[in-house]
Amino acid sequence: MSTVKKDSDIVIISGGTATNSLVSMFQCVSSSLSFCMPISDNGGSTSEILRVLGGPAIGDIRSRITRLIPDEGFKRLLSHRLSEDPKEAKNEWTSIVEGDHQIWNGLDIQCKEMIRSFLIHVHMELLKKSRNPNTNFRFELASIGNLLLTGVRLFVGSLDSAIELLLRITRIDPNIQILPCLNTNYTYHISALLQNGDIITGQSQISHPSESITEADINDSTDYFQEADISISENPTIFPHHYNQLYSTHEDIPYQHPDLLISQLRFSKDVNSPLQSPINRIFYINQYGEEIHPRASSRTIKSLDNAEVIVYSIGSLMTSIIPILILKGMGYSIKNNSRAKKILLLNGNHDRETSGLTAYEFIQTIFNAALYSYGENLISTINYNDIITHLFYLETSEIKIDLEKIETLGIKCIKIPNDHNDAILDDIFLYDIIALQNNLQQII
Known part of the structure; x- marks a missing residue:
């Protein structure tokens, strides 16, 4: 034989x-x-999920799953991004969660309702966080695939299990x-020690820093420090670099390294200017930068x-x-x-x-x-x-x-x-x- x-x-x-x-x-x-x-x-829509819900960054994982999906309906769903306009994005998200958005067209009703249940689950978690204005989720440019994988992880309690479940749902080999x-x-961040002694904290800040900071970005970060009774520099676009030794004592807001506080929602992969000095090494840090x-x-x-x-x-x-x-x-x-x-x-x-x-x-x-x-x-x-x-x-x-x-x-x-x-x-x-x-x- x-x-x-x-x-x-x-x-x-x-x-x-x-x-x-x-x-x-x-x-x-x-x-x-x-x-x-x-x-x-920690860039793009992943940065918002980390800011509001915490947990591991799953943008690269979602991207790889999407590329492997054989069914076009599932692929379209996981690769969909909401509008750049905040109001339109919020309305579109509501339509998706309620099940009447056109993105559901072509999916079996059983698959649709199973996936929608996980999106409803993450929606409820976002609503809980919205009680605090500082953790109000920004839906513009949000990836439905990222929100879905996050919803599955929150439901089953394990990143590995969430990935396996999504692989089976989407019928990947x-x-x-x-x-x-x-x-x-939990969330893990990296830092880069440069040869000149400088340290850059955050993957997106190392590889694809935000080209510009919007008013919403500034407000998110400003609210954090005001809630913690910390005064802010007159120039809020650079304030994180002045507070590397500050520790928040507000019981509702866990301390986060200041360099990670400004949103990376609108980063650009076109930013390719060399770093000021070559990277000596990469290392993982806790929320205090250690x-x-x-x-x-x-x-x-x-x-x-x-x-x-x-x-x-x-x-x-x-x-x-x-x-x-x-x-x-x-x-x-x-x-x-x-x-x-x-x-x-x-x-x-x-x-x-x-x-x-x-x-x-x-x-x-x-x-x-x-x-x-x-x-x-x-x-x-x-x-x-x-x-x-x-x-x-x-x-x-x-x-x-x-x-x-x-x-x-x-x-x-x-x-x-x-x-x-x-x-x-x-x-x-x-x-x-x-x-x-x-x-x-x-x-x-």
């Missing part, structure tokens, strides 16, 4: 937007995929896992232990990949899985976080993050090729490729042709998907 060969277990360590473009390619390479996702995003790097009901060392979720560790291929995917190195790798247990698990191929898909362009970095420095950053995850328990020698075995890089790239230097580390370098689609701007360097898929399959 012939047996069917099982597809290789591939773990993809990534953030949201960039890797979303490769999801279909990964599905062609293997049917057994685990996407390990960060939960430190059961061989695909979406793994938050931390299984938690460094903490969380442990990676057990499901994430188990997926790495069983993986035959580990991929560090394209995207934001410092705010998508590194926040996963610095978690306790990650470096140990990756190193100890000696049978797995460990592939870095190098970006084609620099971004705000990595301006000027060479490919060798990308590798160094990942290696140092893995070492950091050991903490004080590093008892054996770790080589670069224990963490990365292969580097995939573009034939034409903005990033300098130090081939000889990298190959001396025991890392095999593989050149991939560029995508020459005329629709792609000349200054954006992307992988040819077919060539990338073929090379991944050859390695596997």
Whole structure:
């Protein structure tokens, strides 16, 4: 009797937007995929959910689930955003919750009512918070998918369980896992220590800071300090930087690091000006800005232990990949899985976080993050090729490729042709998907 060969277990360590473009390619390479996702995003509509309801950031997770959904009705629902106008957004949300919005068209009535029950649940939680004007939710630009996943998490009490339930509801292939790097009901933020000694707090502030601050943003932050009997600078657009040592004593308002108080609702991914100084390292903080060392979720560790291929995917190195790798247990698990191929898909362009970095420095950053995850328990020698075995890089790239230097580390370098689609701007360097898929399959 012939047996069917099982597809290789591939773990993809990534953030949201960039890797979303490769999801279909990964599905062609293997049917057994685990996407390990960060939960430190604090930009866009996620920032409002964190401000009002707390909990982990789920924007990247929702984005990946949406990309994997086979049904167009579900995909349309989870990707829908409310109007930019506050009044229109509130009316639209009411219409969705009441079940008469056109976005429900095409969904089975059973699925509609099940999903609507979770939206009603999060709606009730938002109403409870509205008793305090400082936690009144702003519906403009809100993602229905983010609110749905939040409603499911609040109902079942577990982020992992909420994701699994949503995967089953939306009929995503059961061989695909979406793994938050931390299984938690709490909010986790990151900070970046720059080489000049400055610290930037918050993922969005590091990678995509708000271009401008609206009156509503200022009012939200001003109300916080007035409620806590703290006087405010005459220039409220910069006041958080004057209060790094202040602690709120108001019993109804938990203290939050001042740099995180200004809303990141209207951030822009077009903001790409380099940081004033390169990033030295990324670390997690508590609400007082103190460094903490969380442990990676057990499901994430188990997926790495069983993986035959580990991929560090394209995207934001410092705010998508590194926040996963610095978690306790990650470096140990990756190193100890000696049978797995460990592939870095190098970006084609620099971004705000990595301006000027060479490919060798990308590798160094990942290696140092893995070492950091050991903490004080590093008892054996770790080589670069224990963490990365292969580097995939573009034939034409903005990033300098130090081939000889990298190959001396025991890392095999593989050149991939560029995508020459005329629709792609000349200054954006992307992988040819077919060539990338073929090379991944050859390695596997």
